[in-house]
Amino acid sequence: MSGVESKPVIIVGAGPTGLALAARLGMDDVPCILLEAEPDLTVDLRAGSFHPPTIEMLTELGIGETMHREAIKVPVWQVRDRIAGVVAEFDLSLLSNDTPYPYRLHLEQHRLTPILLDRIRKDLSSVEIRFDEVVTEVAQDDGGVTVKTANGETLRGAFLVGCDGARSVVRAAMKVDFAGFTWPERFLVASTTFDLGEWGFAGAGYIADPDNWAAVFIVPDDGPPGLWRIAYGTDPAIPDEQVMAPASIQERLGTIMEHAGHDAEPFPLKYASTYRVHQRVATRFTEGRILLAGDAAHLNNPLGGFGLNGSVHDAVNLGGKLVEIYLDGAPHEDLFDLYDRQRRPVNIRAVQSMSIRNKKLLEERDPDVRAAEQRRLREIAANPETARAYLLNSSMINSVREAAAVKSGAAPMDVPLSMTKPAAK
Numbered sequence: 001m002s003g004v005e006s007k008p009v010i011i012v013g014a015g016p017t018g019l020a021l022a023a024r025l026g027m028d029d030v031p032c033i034l035l036e037a038e039p040d041l042t043v044d045l046r047a048g049s050f051h052p053p054t055i056e057m058l059t060e061l062g063i064g065e066t067m068h069r070e071a072i073k074v075p076v077w078q079v080r081d082r083i084a085g086v087v088a089e090f091d092l093s094l095l096s097n098d099t100p101y102p103y104r105l106h107l108e109q110h111r112l113t114p115i116l117l118d119r120i121r122k123d124l125s126s127v128e129i130r131f132d133e134v135v136t137e138v139a140q141d142d143g144g145v146t147v148k149t150a151n152g153e154t155l156r157g158a159f160l161v162g163c164d165g166a167r168s169v170v171r172a173a174m175k176v177d178f179a180g181f182t183w184p185e186r187f188l189v190a191s192t193t194f195d196l197g198e199w200g201f202a203g204a205g206y207i208a209d210p211d212n213w214a215a216v217f218i219v220p221d222d223g224p225p226g227l228w229r230i231a232y233g234t235d236p237a238i239p240d241e242q243v244m245a246p247a248s249i250q251e252r253l254g255t256i257m258e259h260a261g262h263d264a265e266p267f268p269l270k271y272a273s274t275y276r277v278h279q280r281v282a283t284r285f286t287e288g289r290i291l292l293a294g295d296a297a298h299l300n301n302p303l304g305g306f307g308l309n310g311s312v313h314d315a316v317n318l319g320g321k322l323v324e325i326y327l328d329g330a331p332h333e334d335l336f337d338l339y340d341r342q343r344r345p346v347n348i349r350a351v352q353s354m355s356i357r358n359k360k361l362l363e364e365r366d367p368d369v370r371a372a373e374q375r376r377l378r379e380i381a382a383n384p385e386t387a388r389a390y391l392l393n394s395s396m397i398n399s400v401r402e403a404a405a406v407k408s409g410a411a412p413m414d415v416p417l418s419m420t421k422p423a424a425k
């Protein structure tokens with residue numbers, strides 16, 4: 001390595017963001033230590049949908065082939081009305097000139113992380129991974145960062161990246177505000193082995209209805225034919241035990257699928273869980289030698305599948321800059337400032353606004369507004385040019401291009417730095 005920095009980058013959190021960042025650094029032999037609180041990678045029902053730019057990035061990290069082998073390709077997604085059925089179909093092959101991967105890949109997050117871990121352990125020797133290491137304190141000075149763990153260890157590094165998720169201790173230590181709001185309703189995700197494809201569902205779909213809106217998508221689970229996940233909002237006044245009761249889930253799924261050919265048989269359920277949903281963005285992604293990436297930096301509702309994807313985009317963007325610092329001796333201040341200016345405004349303008357808009361579209365109560373919006377989407381999807389323009393946004397290709405277009409020293413993007421919840425109806 002020809003750069004001046006020899007102390008490692010310390011990464012907190014071995015979720016997809018921390019692992020993707022570690023893999024990016026390892027590919028250029030940048031020394032790094034990845035600290036994970038849990039004894040092993042976590043397994044839970046989370047993200048499962050990768051957009052084209054993310055597939056490109058993960059392929060560059062050397063795991064594209066394995067992902068393609070394990071994932072389900074979803075070339076078309078639908079917007080549906082619960083009662084009227086398909087409103088519009090968006091065919092990602094319209095992006096064939098924009099990306100080598102004109103489709104979504106569906107693969108559970110907890111199946112992506114072992115692939116990344118395997119890649120690091122087999123091929124990337126500059127990365128050291130330590131499980132069972134809960135980071136409790138972080139500090140910085142002119143020469144580097146200091147990290148303390150619950151095991152009583154003290155580690156010294158050149159830079160520290162908090163990839164430690166929604167309740168980030170790194171973000172708390174930076175005293176950065178996590179601006180935004182939390183939706184009152186919890187989301188429930190139920191997985192069924194019933195094949196919605198038989199009822200004409202594309203591999204990903206968004207179902208509009210004022211009370212029974214939902215998102216559905218297929219994931220591989222243990223292998224073909226896979227599982228269908230159905231996510232919907234739950235009444236904040238009803239406690240978890242009640243919404244999670246099998247009879248309650250069956251009733252809700254029955255209502256969501258009522259007009260789609262459902263024959264009143266119970267759905268064979270495999271998993272179900274609820275979670276709180278937030279729209280929040282840290283007011284800074286960087287403070288001196290400490291940075292934030294992934295959920296530690298931003299949270300959004302899952303409608304559109306932007307959270308994990310944007311997190312990988314952060315990791316790869318920041319990884320490239322750290323490589324420049326270590327290999328070329330580039331000063332970190334400008335590059336970290338650029339990381340903030342590339343990734344933060346894009347998250348607010350693209351991820352936050354699209355995910356909030358998607359939720360609003362699905363739950364719209366005014367029949368005239370709903371009809372007008374559905375007409376608009378039908379017209380967009382019917383014309384290949386407008387459909388491609390729409391897909392460039394929804395597939396996050398534009399947000400990656402926009403971030404790349406922000407150059408060092410350029411004026412910051414003009415975006416509001418706080419988000420407000422749409423007015424209650």
Ligand SMILES: Cc1cc2nc3c(=O)[nH]c(=O)nc-3n(C[C@H](O)[C@H](O)[C@H](O)COP(=O)(O)OP(=O)(O)OC[C@H]3O[C@@H](n4cnc5c(N)ncnc54)[C@H](O)[C@@H]3O)c2cc1C
Binds near residue numbers: 049275294308309311
């Ligand atoms: C139910 C659900 C559904 C979702 N669906 C989608 C979807 O369809 N599409 C999409 O793109 N996104 C989705 N998301 C969002 C996606 O899961 C997250 O964006 C993604 O997990 C972010 O990864 P991360 O690595 O930043 O954070 P995490 O996955 O939360 O990983 C953080 C890691 O840091 C570790 N850690 C925390 N604190 C410490 C500490 N003090 N010391 C050491 N380690 C620590 C944790 O143990 C964890 O392993 C969903 C999220 C949820 C909750």
